Amino acid sequence: MIKSLGDFVIPAQAGIQLFKDALFPIHCADCGQEGEWWCQSCRQEPTNLAESACYRCGRSNLDGRVCFNCQKHGAIAGVMAFFNYKIPAVARLITDFKYHSVFEMSQLWQKIITEEIWRLDFLFTGPLTIMPVPLHPRRERERGFNQSLILAELIYSQLKNTGKECLLDSQNLCRTRFTAQQAKLDRRARQKNLRNAFCWNLDAVVPERILLVDDVITSGATARECARVLKQHGAKFVWVAALARG
Ligand SMILES: [Zn+2]
Ligand SMILES: [Zn+2]
Numbered sequence: 001m002i003k004s005l006g007d008f009v010i011p012a013q014a015g016i017q018l019f020k021d022a023l024f025p026i027h028c029a030d031c032g033q034e035g036e037w038w039c040q041s042c043r044q045e046p047t048n049l050a051e052s053a054c055y056r057c058g059r060s061n062l063d064g065r066v067c068f069n070c071q072k073h074g075a076i077a078g079v080m081a082f083f084n085y086k087i088p089a090v091a092r093l094i095t096d097f098k099y100h101s102v103f104e105m106s107q108l109w110q111k112i113i114t115e116e117i118w119r120l121d122f123l124f125t126g127p128l129t130i131m132p133v134p135l136h137p138r139r140e141r142e143r144g145f146n147q148s149l150i151l152a153e154l155i156y157s158q159l160k161n162t163g164k165e166c167l168l169d170s171q172n173l174c175r176t177r178f179t180a181q182q183a184k185l186d187r188r189a190r191q192k193n194l195r196n197a198f199c200w201n202l203d204a205v206v207p208e209r210i211l212l213v214d215d216v217i218t219s220g221a222t223a224r225e226c227a228r229v230l231k232q233h234g235a236k237f238v239w240v241a242a243l244a245r246g
Contacts, residue, residue, distance in 0.1 A: 218246035
């Protein structure tokens with residue numbers, strides 16, 4: 001029974017959302033079902049998930065650490081990735097996130113990070129500083145945001161919610177050089193393109209244990225160069241978290 005006029009009024013926010021959903025319905029990137037960017041059953045399909053493995057040689061292991069043979073090729077201790085970037089739906093979702101619907105899609109990643117954050121539990125043998133891979137200020141201005149910072153903030157707040165000892169530092173690792181977009185280059189050119197692209201703010205002390213956050217890790221060249229700079233300035237341990245691994 002309607003008791004007052006108030007019962008007729010849809011709150012303004014909900015009304016706007018309903019209107020938007022009616023005009024621009026979203027669909028699951030996999031099965032096409034309306035209502036979600038990626039429905040729960042599709043994103044839990046085993047083929048969509050990243051295998052836990054050494055990111056460099058692909059040998060599987062329990063926690064994504066870099067295997068003994070690959071350790072001499074860079075400063076990264078290990079990589080935790082949620083999804084397999086080789087699956088077209090995964091690549092499409094991340095491209096949409098980066099170039100079109102960043103704020104709308106943050107809700108999807110927040111949901112995934114909330115469900116999967118336990119996968120980082122084993123890293124908490126001491127405090128961890130969460131750090132996004134920086135974008136060059138010019139590219140950040142063009143795009144309007146740094147997608148890695150958005151992800152780093154989501155990971156940080158979820159870790160805090162579960163009582164973990166962590167900090168967020170998005171200021172002190174900087175991009176000094178405007179580089180060509182990595183996606184357009186081959187493996188060797190990627191590494192060269194990144195030489196001296198990052199620096200550490202010398203007024204700040206480098207944290208000992210760092211979780212570097214990026215959207216995707218493919219060759220690993222960007223994360224490896226960041227890790228090199230961080231370790232050069234005194235970091236002891238750099239692990240990488242990414243939405244997907246190629
Ligand atoms: Zn689906
Ligand atoms: Zn390896």
